[in-house]
Amino acid sequence: MSLDAERRLPASARWRRALLNGRVSAVLILLPPALILFTLFVTLPLGESAWYSLFNWNGYGTPSNFVGIANYERILNHSVFHIAVGNTLKIVAVSLVIQMPLALFLALLIHRKTPTNAVFRLVFFLPYILAEVAAGLIWSFVFDGNYGVTASIAQSLGMGNVFILSDPDWAFAAIMTVIVWKYFGFHMMIYIAALQSVPQDQIEAARIEGATRAQVVRYVQIPHIRPAIAVSAFFAIIGALQVFDVIIPLTNGGPSNQTHTIVTYLYTFGLTRLNIGFGSAVGVILFVGAVTVAVFYQRIFMKRAEA
């Protein structure tokens, strides 16, 4: 900053001022706290994950029992890990095929600013603000075959007790229902914001030229919100990789490990059994997966969406 006022000061005062008020001291005072916190608790643990993953280590003392890539081999050959990856992919599929179309459909119905629409918007968004654990407990009540809503319905239909969450065939479908319930409002909000930015005159022009409602949606509105759809799909995929909280109160990974996701797998087989090396290897695999998704997605879809 070349200000005249500064030049008129004597050299010693200029130095003192530069030290107290200048850029150098600002950088040295304001920047380090963030860099230290970020390094200490975000990037360093990632590096440590990679290091720990090469040991058979229970977390006490220093890692000593070097096993190379044995942990990775065990994980990749572990049938429960296959289930966890499969379940994670199922969540991705349900998000893309059921949740997002549902959210888009609802957004198209209620994106206009009217009082009724505002109420529906609020209602659909409510599950998103609940803690996952609360959502999980609420739904574990719904699915409880002895006391819950399922029990009441089954009874009135004369079906006897139905235990969805302890049924290996149905438990994960139930979990996916909860996930759709919890997150569709989030995607809907993204679409609503995008739909509100569609220029009204384009819609009117299309109408005047005789476009039906469906044609307006297909040729005007959806093309316009394509970037929002790309973003919401990205969140759906990255979110699916991290599902954990909802599972614990609902099934805790059971029955017989059928409802694990990658993160519940990491937690159960890494931490609760104090296999820090093993769990760290799961973390590294998850990290590689997340970064791969992020990089590829940005290369392929985000670019196309911008164009």
Add this chain to the structure above:
Amino acid sequence: MTRNILRVTLLLIVASFVLAPMIATILGGFKTNAEIRTNALGLPAMWNTEFYGQIITDPAFWRYLRNSLVISIGSVVLTLIVGAAAAYVFAQIRFFGSRMLFSYILLGLMFPFATAILPLFIKVRDIGLLDTWWAVILPQTAFSLSLAILLFRTFFAQLPKELFEAAYIDGCGYVRFFWRFTLPLSAPILATVGVFVFVQSWNNFLLPLVVLNSREVFTWPLGMMQFRGEYVTQWNLTLAFVTLTIVPAIVFFLAAQKYIVAGLTGGAVKG
């Protein structure tokens, strides 16, 4: 006309799918267990308030809430101060390596929390913070920094430069300018980020689960799981507990709606 009736009917069906479990939960807190068993969905025959009363008079319930509050507010304050300070430097001062450091911080946007959870546990234990509020506050803040710094920097870069030059002539340096002018002028973005960090912290489960062991420091999601484990057969107590934590969440959302939706629609959400 018929189209509108169809539309509203559809919306009402979805709305009942959304609300029914919540309403069943709130009503369940007023029912005896025998009644929940036969009538999980309907109105209670008698509005028993004793189950709610039992939760409210339980000191553990208030302890869980206090811990959550302290941890959430701590995370918000730390994220705002530390994040804004760094973002201010990135926005106002160009120096060798500043772009690289900024990219470094942005890397955090790609990392799922869970990937680093085990080394985090080891680190927190080795530092001696296990079972303390800091064990949650520090990592949580660190993970919020990427998004916070990104948003703050964009905002700070838009502040008028003339203001700074005037202040500089009056002898006000970068650090003091940051405290006296930048922060107060940035209230809207501080609120948006603050609300987001608060909600994330309030709902966080994995990190507290890993770094908190004793009930004295449990946050409410942990406390709720603990409680459920102890009262497996008493749904009415659990439902009352859940209700007493989701109702404040809903009230908070209604109050902070503007900021939550603003943060969301700005594409400013991770996961």
